[in-house]
Amino acid sequence: MTIIILPNKEKQFIRDILVKEGISDHDASDVADVLVSADVRGIKSHGLSRLKKYLDRINQGLIERTPQLTEISHKGNALLLDGHNSLGQITAVQSMTKAIDLAKEYGTSVVATGNSNHFGIAAYYSMMASKAGMIGFVCTNTSPLMAPFGGKKAMLGTNPFTVAIPADKHHDIVLDLATSQVARGKIEVAAREGQKIPYGWAVDPEGRPTTDANEGLKGTVTPLGGPKGYGMSLVIDILSGVLTRSDYLEDIGSLSATNKKQNLGYFMVVIDPSIFVETTVFKKMIDDYIDRIKSSPKAQGVEEIFLPGEIEANMTEKQEHDGIEIAEGLYHAMKTLGEAYHIDFDDYLQK
Template structure:
């Protein structure tokens, strides 16, 4: 039975505000978590509310933080999240990037002193609505080793991209750079199940099929060395240019106690009219997608997410597990 959207939003906002978040921090965070839940990604949805509440209470998040512009030029802007939740800062970054790209053709907006930024593709929906192409990336607490190493040094460092289409849902690509999500190890550990080789290393750097040892060790990057290099690119983009913490300097998200993570995010926005033009862009993207769809079984990236969001809207609410809902109610 779907739960009404506004009821869920009110519950999340109440839980966050009770723990010390300002109305703006609570509202923007609730919107992002609900979008992830409606998109079929509960690992980045309402199940995160207890974690966020714990971080507020432990001082890992500044509940009344207001993001500010720290540095800027015509096509570049740095946003300081001031150790608040990521979502208000990311919204400001996206708004600034869209406005600047409309003037100059391309813009980058980066965020520093930030927190968990949830589903990366969520932030780019506004970019596609503006008829622009967007790229997003961010780092996270260390979970993966560098190529050839065994100590966790990079986060799973997600990358997302969005490409608008005329009158249709955009192409939306969103992936983390570990072989599998860390949450899969957590689920396997709870069930007492083993995991396939190639997912994780134990604390000594040896391949393991024991999810508990994997959680104490490190996740393996997708594609081996190539995935590790992509994670390095993200780490460098969102830290060296912003002053944000490396993933290895941020304590795990899965504990209430710890430091303020001070992570980084970056968003690049491109206006097609500044290059080949809207007509060329539209013709080229539709030609490529049509060629892809000739093969039966091809599914365009992001379409499942948009279908699930549309279904949630049609159903008048979002399906949420009883355990998740009970936990939020108790906190609110």
């Protein structure tokens, strides 16, 4: 049986549960919008499947229900914020909103936010800027899953970063990537299915490259491009952790931990292109840029050249119309979760 939920209904389900958990309606809507955006973009590891994890951490006292984002320091277009251990989506939406407002006033802005939690897909926040006609850069540090290049102990997170650039007639260019060679979840899947993993995905507990998925899970994921991904992850950890007065390296709490707050940070930069070139002209130039990339000669067997974020944008258009397919395991998990809040998940599904 194919189980389908429309994006607006998924958002309503998430919001209804969060409100019953004591989150304000406005904040619950922001969290729901970020999670649904992940699902419609095809990044289901960061969508509805994350909801129970967040609720568990709230009930374990590891995330605050009603925090207030406050300023620690503010000088011109630079702002340092304290998230007060909020749900990451709430803190990050408010942080990017402030970054956009500052960029409208100054042309550029830098907003650093600490004392927060996992915020879902990074691209959501950079795209807030591109939808406002600006260039957005966002990065965050995460709990340690990756050894430094040449090491064997997980010291760094997969520390993602994203850049969104507005276009006119085309989809915005949206780069969104982690600094690890592969997500740990792919190694977990290979281990469950008894498959080997490609050489270079992970190292074993002694820091040796391995094709054994189980040994990879005992060890760590590897940096993207070896020393290049290691260097990128390290810089992001400093920008997101040290500058925001949050934790960094192996001090960051795991999303799966039941006894430790995450205390991680975000670093955001917004640029108003109009300080360099009129915005409509800039967007048309980006369209020209995209056209020239897409019309460039294709390698043998390639039907189309895609820009960063284009595949996800096409997926979004499709799933906003057709709905999001829910895997059977996730369906049963949401049924059980809903029952705990006296909500029937079936009421939200496409009939």
